[in-house]
Amino acid sequence: MLLDRPVDMDVPTAEIVSIYRLAEYYGDPLSPVSAVFVRSEGDFPCSLIFLQSEEDGQTLVDLLLSSQCGNILLEDIPGEIRDSALAEGGNIILSAFLNAVNELTSGVASISVPSAAHDMLGSILQVMAVLFGQYGDDALIVDTSLRVGESSRSIAGKIVLLPDPGSLESLFGKLRVF
Amino acid sequence: MGKAHHVGMADLVVLSSPETLVTLGLGSCIGLVIYDSAARVAGMVHIMLPDSGKSPAALEKPGKYADTAIPALIEEVCRKGGVRSRLKAKMAGGSQMFALPGAPADFLAVGSRNSKETLEILKRLGIPLVASDLGGNKGRTVEFSTETWMLSVRILGKGTTDI
Numbered sequence: 001m002l003l004d005r006p007v008d009m010d011v012p013t014a015e016i017v018s019i020y021r022l023a024e025y026y027g028d029p030l031s032p033v034s035a036v037f038v039r040s041e042g043d044f045p046c047s048l049i050f051l052q053s054e055e056d057g058q059t060l061v062d063l064l065l066s067s068q069c070g071n072i073l074l075e076d077i078p079g080e081i082r083d084s085a086l087a088e089g090g091n092i093i094l095s096a097f098l099n100a101v102n103e104l105t106s107g108v109a110s111i112s113v114p115s116a117a118h119d120m121l122g123s124i125l126q127v128m129a130v131l132f133g134q135y136g137d138d139a140l141i142v143d144t145s146l147r148v149g150e151s152s153r154s155i156a157g158k159i160v161l162l163p164d165p166g167s168l169e170s171l172f173g174k175l176r177v178f
Numbered sequence: 179m180g181k182a183h184h185v186g187m188a189d190l191v192v193l194s195s196p197e198t199l200v201t202l203g204l205g206s207c208i209g210l211v212i213y214d215s216a217a218r219v220a221g222m223v224h225i226m227l228p229d230s231g232k233s234p235a236a237l238e239k240p241g242k243y244a245d246t247a248i249p250a251l252i253e254e255v256c257r258k259g260g261v262r263s264r265l266k267a268k269m270a271g272g273s274q275m276f277a278l279p280g281a282p283a284d285f286l287a288v289g290s291r292n293s294k295e296t297l298e299i300l301k302r303l304g305i306p307l308v309a310s311d312l313g314g315n316k317g318r319t320v321e322f323s324t325e326t327w328m329l330s331v332r333i334l335g336k337g338t339t340d341i
Contacts, residue, residue: 020186020188020239022187023202037276038278113278115277115278119203119205119317119334120317121203122202123204123205123317123318124203124205124275124317125203126203126204126205127205127206127276130206130207133187133226133227137235
């Protein structure tokens with residue numbers, strides 16, 4: 001539940017993608033998106049990104065703020081406050097996802113403060129490509145989609161998990177995959 | 179305007195006038211153009227990381243690292259008719275999309291390391307840098323025309339600037 005609205009999350013899928021194809025992987029690299037980035041340190045060090053179309057990102061911000069700001073008009077709220085709300089919304093969603101992962105493995109993790117950006121999809125994906133590019137030519141992407149709220153004003157988003165090199169082996173070890 | 183050639187991550191493309199070089203959504207990466215307008219030839223490389231550390235991967239994808247990309251680009255431009263002493267450079271990119279207080283200093287600052295390394299190598303190899311648009315926290319889409327020899331830089335919400 002987020003803001004008293006049900007959150008529906010798909011089963012995550014994992015894929016190995018060439019970093020050189022990553023910029024076009026989720027669609028038109030020029031389309032505007034909202035992204036929230038966090039780092040998690042602990043038993044399973046990784047980076048997480050919550051990706052939304054710019055439109056859905058702004059709808060999420062409206063929902064978060066309208067429950068807090070009483071009589072203040074949404075359009076009077078400064079951009080920095082909106083970005084801070086976006087970062088917090090993304091942080092809640094990413095933390096919930098990460099907690100679920102860590103519960104499976106009874107791992108312990110700390111999560112950084114969130115950082116929000118509005119930019120072209122291709123530029124955001126490039127951050128991921130570069131994180132993986134330091135170690136090789138492939139990226140491992142754990143990807144899930146979620147929707148907040150009922151049909152009338154539902155918001156879609158994507159969680160992308162980027163495990164640090166080596167950290168996936170420790171996760172699999174805990175899950176006794178090997 | 180000629181045909182547009184897309185330069186993907188770690189790609190190196192050299193072509194002749196009147197074609198156009200395009201790279202979409204540069205974040206921390208660098209779009210570096212080296213050209214000889216008299217010979218009507220230009221090349222672009224999409225640099226991802228500053229230093230190959232002599233990694234064998236650099237042989238396969240020299241465009242990935244600044245230290246291997248720049249010599250490879252110069253060589254290719256000269257092979258297609260460019261004259262070494264006439265070469266000029268323009269570049270854009272090297273931004274930092276996310277800022278995390280408390281994160282290891284160079285974890286997300288690849289952009290500024292890319293810019294610094296590229297500028298140093300150009301200087302060392304004696305290629306004059308005519309124009310650049312570097313840093314900040316926004317992504318850039320860049321397009322280089324081999325008719326006007328201008329690099330057009332588009333930033334989401336800020337419009338287009340020709341440099």
